[in-house]
Amino acid sequence: MPLEVQIGDRQHNLQVPSGTVADALAWSRIAVGPLDLVDPSLETPVDADMYIRIVIRERRVSEALVPVPYAVVWEGDPTLPIDHQALRAPGRAGSTVQRNLDEHHDGQAMPDLRRTESWLADAPQPRRIAYGRMIVRRVYESPAGDSVDYWRKMRMWTTSYSPARAGTPTDAPWYGYTFSGEPMRNGIVAADLDVLPLGTRVFVEGYGEGEVLDTGGGLGPRDLDLGYTDEDYRSWARWSDVYLLWPPPPADEIVWILPPIQADR
Template sequence: MATVTWKHALQQARRSGVGPYLARLGTYALPLVLAAALWATWQLTARPIHVTVDGIQEQVWTHRRTVAALLLDLGLTLQPQDRVSPPPDTPLQRDMTITVQRARPVRLLVDGRDLQIASWGETPAQILADAGEYVDRYDRILLNGVPVAHDAPLPEPAVTRMAATYDRGHAWNQARLEPIQLRVIRSVPIVVDDGSLPFTVRTTAQTVGEALREAQITIYLGDRVDPSLGSPVTSGLRVRIQRSTPLYIDVDGRLIKTRTRGETVADALTAMGIGVAGLDQVEPGLDTPLYDEIRVKVTRIQEDIHVTEEIAPYETVYVPDPNLPIDTQQVINAGANGITRSRYRVRYENGQEVARELLDTWVAQEPQQRVIAYGQKIEPKVFTAADGTQYTYWRKIRMAASSYSASTAGVSPDASYYGRTFTGEPMRFGVVAVDPRIIPLRSQVYVPGYGVGQALDTGSAIRARRIDLGYDDDNLVLWNRWVDVYLLWPPPPDYQITWVLPNWPRPPQ
């Protein structure tokens, strides 16, 4: 295939009628070709260099001879604190690696000045030392507005990548190292007078209370601070602390732990609003000087006059009255209890009685006997039984009735007196056991539902208003109820009559 030269092609173009256009094309293409040739020549003669800036690596091509010249071409303006490896005057070689580490930007706010520096310091104290700023150990440092210790390690540098809205050239030009802000708050001296030898403390606090707390000076509720805890701190301020005394007060059943600035026990009680009056006792005394952990005991003392009464029950006296019917009574004198009064002086300590003194005793009222007249008039009375039989009696008694026979009397059949009554009569129907004081033996009685019986027996359980109705063993009827017992005429001699009957057992209502 024949080689077509540029000149030959141009001649063919002129013959074909497109000559004018190709002539103009040749006029512009020649400079472009020359430029491309120059670019290719530059690329062939340039050296590749690996550049790392703040950890961001990129490859560049250069004809510069030294590191410093290359960094200048790259637009990297370095501060004296920045680090370059290898050194800036090092000759460049093909595929060399250059590392640039820029110092951290720092904004310092100190003593009213706003400074912009760069530092390799790893703690706030090192950065301030790099800036030539002296910091007292009492000064306070704020890192981005937050209190931080002087030797606290700083956080890792924060790199912010900017949005790629347009081409900013090299990759490290799109990264921004965020500055940190250090603010120094200078401490000021204040003098603290805590009751002994005054001493000086340095503080950055805004108020007296905060300054004392930073100095680990404990203030109790009862202490007095002058100027007050909320007062602002100024250089040379003198703070006076009047200490309170801790003490215990035992009063009204409570143990109070408190503090006071008073000098005596009386001052402490007054400050607590504890009143002492009358016979109250205070230990130790009111004028006793206070000391730490003193225990004050207040004893409430009260004296009252008490009057007691001793009751002497009246006696009841029964007197006979022959004009009153038997088993009737009449009160002649209601009677009255005797009253003896005693007056005492009673002493109380904290509400508890501790002493009682007898002052005098007197009889307020003499006892008066109760006089009751009982009837002794006996007249015959007639009772008509259910079958129409009439019985003449002289007394009717309400009694608790039971029944028994020879085999139920509680006597052994082998006993010689088995089946015999107290009077020696054989046991049978019609024999009743009574209390001889109420119904004389051998008296005749009538019991409705039983009939006529004769009081021929007694019993250990037959007392007062109890009567036991006798039966034969083969016709025993069990009794357990209250009945009216009629004592048949004639009455016994007066000396055998119990005129006032005991009220036992008590009949049901």
């Protein structure tokens, strides 16, 4: 009996005896692979002018190593001076194996049938960095003859401001007042309060002693705004050594790891 067999883009018109689809294909010496799809199924009885579709199915496996970055672990060291760091372990990236199982029908990839599995082949080793938590009382002798006891020296971008230069409307009730409620005066400085809490006392060469009693939205972790009255105002815009005066605050108020200095200023 006549029937038509489609294999990929090839079409075969056959004459076969009665039987099943499997018998017809065997009679015609058409091999069917174990993964191939046959429609109708091999057990279906053959009818005259039947159309049989065979899809050649392949499964391909590919593997790739995918790097796994290492974590950076910071460890406080009470024997290391504050603002010093020591590398304890360099860290090493790991890797995972990603296996893709792709299916192709008549040579065409079937992305909806892709299966992916992965597993850790080599565990990453963390980079371990110790940071100093030892605080030592030190003395700074300035060229002008000032002597101050301090516990930390920070490199900070120092600017200056006064009531008339703070950007506050002169008719605002808070004009001339700081975040702490204190009226603006020489010796009040503004900082990022997450780095230098209210009440932190500092010394800056050329300015003298100041107390953090103000802040501002534009201040970063290494910014210090030096306060003046309008009459005494002096313009600042430079990097300065800022000495945090003794005694230090409680340990939970100290930012032990400072952000890097921005080189574009």
